[in-house]
Amino acid sequence: MRIDCPFCGSREIVEFSYLGDAGVQRPAPDAGSVFTDYVYLRDNVAGRHREYWYHGSGCHSWLVVERDTRSHEIFSVDYAHRETVR
Amino acid sequence: MRNSIFSLALNALSGHKHWQPTWRDAEPRAAYDVIIIGGGGHGLATAHYLAKIYGITNVAVLEKSWIGSGNVGRNTTIVRSNYLLPGNIPFYELSMKLWEGLEQDLNYNAMVSQRGVLNLFHSDGQRDGYVRRGNAMRLHGVDAELLDQAAVRKLYPFLDFDHARFPIQGGLLQKRGGTVRHDAVAWGYAKTASARGVDIVQNCEVRGFIVEDGQVVGVETSRGSIRAGKVGMAVAGASSQVAAMAGLKLPIESHVLQAFVSEGLKPLIPGVITFGAGHFYISQSDKGGLVFGGDIDGYNSYAQRGNLPVVEDVCEGGMALMPMIGRLRLLRSWGGLMDMSMDGSPIIDRTPISGLYLNAGWCYGGFKATPASGLSFAHLLATDTAHETAKAYRLDRFATGHMLDEKGQGAQPNLH
Ligand SMILES: Cc1cc2nc3c(=O)[nH]c(=O)nc-3n(C[C@H](O)[C@H](O)[C@H](O)COP(=O)(O)OP(=O)(O)OC[C@H]3O[C@@H](n4cnc5c(N)ncnc54)[C@H](O)[C@@H]3O)c2cc1C
Numbered sequence A: 001m002r003i004d005c006p007f008c009g010s011r012e013i014v015e016f017s018y019l020g021d022a023g024v025q026r027p028a029p030d031a032g033s034v035f036t037d038y039v040y041l042r043d044n045v046a047g048r049h050r051e052y053w054y055h056g057s058g059c060h061s062w063l064v065v066e067r068d069t070r071s072h073e074i075f076s077v078d079y080a081h082r083e084t085v086r
Numbered sequence B: 001m002r003n004s005i006f007s008l009a010l011n012a013l014s015g016h017k018h019w020q021p022t023w024r025d026a027e028p029r030a031a032y033d034v035i036i037i038g039g040g041g042h043g044l045a046t047a048h049y050l051a052k053i054y055g056i057t058n059v060a061v062l063e064k065s066w067i068g069s070g071n072v073g074r075n076t077t078i079v080r081s082n083y084l085l086p087g088n089i090p091f092y093e094l095s096m097k098l099w100e101g102l103e104q105d106l107n108y109n110a111m112v113s114q115r116g117v118l119n120l121f122h123s124d125g126q127r128d129g130y131v132r133r134g135n136a137m138r139l140h141g142v143d144a145e146l147l148d149q150a151a152v153r154k155l156y157p158f159l160d161f162d163h164a165r166f167p168i169q170g171g172l173l174q175k176r177g178g179t180v181r182h183d184a185v186a187w188g189y190a191k192t193a194s195a196r197g198v199d200i201v202q203n204c205e206v207r208g209f210i211v212e213d214g215q216v217v218g219v220e221t222s223r224g225s226i227r228a229g230k231v232g233m234a235v236a237g238a239s240s241q242v243a244a245m246a247g248l249k250l251p252i253e254s255h256v257l258q259a260f261v262s263e264g265l266k267p268l269i270p271g272v273i274t275f276g277a278g279h280f281y282i283s284q285s286d287k288g289g290l291v292f293g294g295d296i297d298g299y300n301s302y303a304q305r306g307n308l309p310v311v312e313d314v315c316e317g318g319m320a321l322m323p324m325i326g327r328l329r330l331l332r333s334w335g336g337l338m339d340m341s342m343d344g345s346p347i348i349d350r351t352p353i354s355g356l357y358l359n360a361g362w363c364y365g366g367f368k369a370t371p372a373s374g375l376s377f378a379h380l381l382a383t384d385t386a387h388e389t390a391k392a393y394r395l396d397r398f399a400t401g402h403m404l405d406e407k408g409q410g411a412q413p414n415l416h
């Protein structure tokens, strides 16, 4: 598996660390039980999954990768922070 | 016929032509008292204890593939009860006791081998951690022995004791731990459950739930709809997918774990050894192959195969621990789907949906749990109350804060 980092180009998977589902949204601090769902519950899809990867052995960017969890085919790689540009 | 030395001799003398199938490959019926989804170790063990201990025999185990095709036939066969937390120790110790009597209970040879599990430590801090763990075990009546370097040398002289980075200082030994032939566990539980009337239905994938008045009353399958008084899920890596059919979201991610086996060798490694400075564990099968594994691949996966970096990492761990295996050839490697929970511990509980029960979150350590998991899940299905040893495995513990995080990693499934 390789990830095509928008800054560094195509790099081997060992250069990156995985954080998980990029779809979860941190609720407001006083949101109550919704916070439990945010921290602990996951869709855990078999198929297209948007997920966070960190390019620790490269440019140190946080990335959002869309990947098929059954085949590891990667459809898109973007910076996690929209304001980041190359 | 009961399996015994006489049945073996009789079959041998008649040219092995008269062996009967071990269990009945059943056709699904229209309705059951209890349906168990998933013909892995946990599902089949649940059926066995439901029938044997709780007298509930109108039961079906529905398996989408063949029984034993999942993790129960893919794991590295290690069983142990060397846990730290009070919520875990009694459960895994019950499991160990059930392993000790399993073959007599099932009248089936599962090659239960209490050859000892040794966890090595390589630093003072790690030793203190193992002292604490060993004490916790002994307080619960579980066997644990702390070995110094000399004692480990006596057991396993071939380890790299003076490794420049990870010198071996000693280890925590659980002598009653060991290995069990994994697929024989599936077949053995299938045998006794089937003999008591449980239907084991293969090639029967559950594709949805029949819900009436907010209550689960059956399942839709690839072989038609089947009704049931109660439905229990024991589908390991597919837990989130099956739960989603009932509109449930679980504190689980699916990850792939790989395992490896070398070419066959003469007897070399008498017990189970785990490396403390990396993730590597190894034992030798009775056929002679070295069976070993390491970390999960680390990202959500539904592919029952892993990637190369972990192969390299596992082999590096092996080389650091016992350089003598460097010239061995790998025979096979494979992967299985782990239901990694948010705190690294399992869930055996009712769900918010009446009629639906959950057995999931086994991570990469659920094989050793098979007997206790089956017994506890059967207890829950039969009595609607948690088994004495499984009270901590609640689904709502994530909301109430009663996590069982052995490794202290927090809500990060790929790190447990
Ligand atoms: C490589 C590897 C090494 C491991 N090593 C160890 C070890 O050394 N020690 C240890 O204790 N544990 C180990 N484990 C973990 C252990 O194997 C699992 O935690 C345990 O087997 C899971 O329970 P099970 O046996 O019921 O799962 P499985 O055997 O996976 O059973 C689940 C079944 O559900 C079926 N299923 C899924 N979806 C559906 C559906 N919709 N309808 C019908 N059926 C369905 C699947 O086909 C499968 O057969 C290891 C796992 C792997 C993969």
Ligand SMILES: [Zn+2]
Binding pocket: A005, A006, A007, A008, A009, A055, A058, A059, A060, A061
């Ligand atoms: Zn980069």
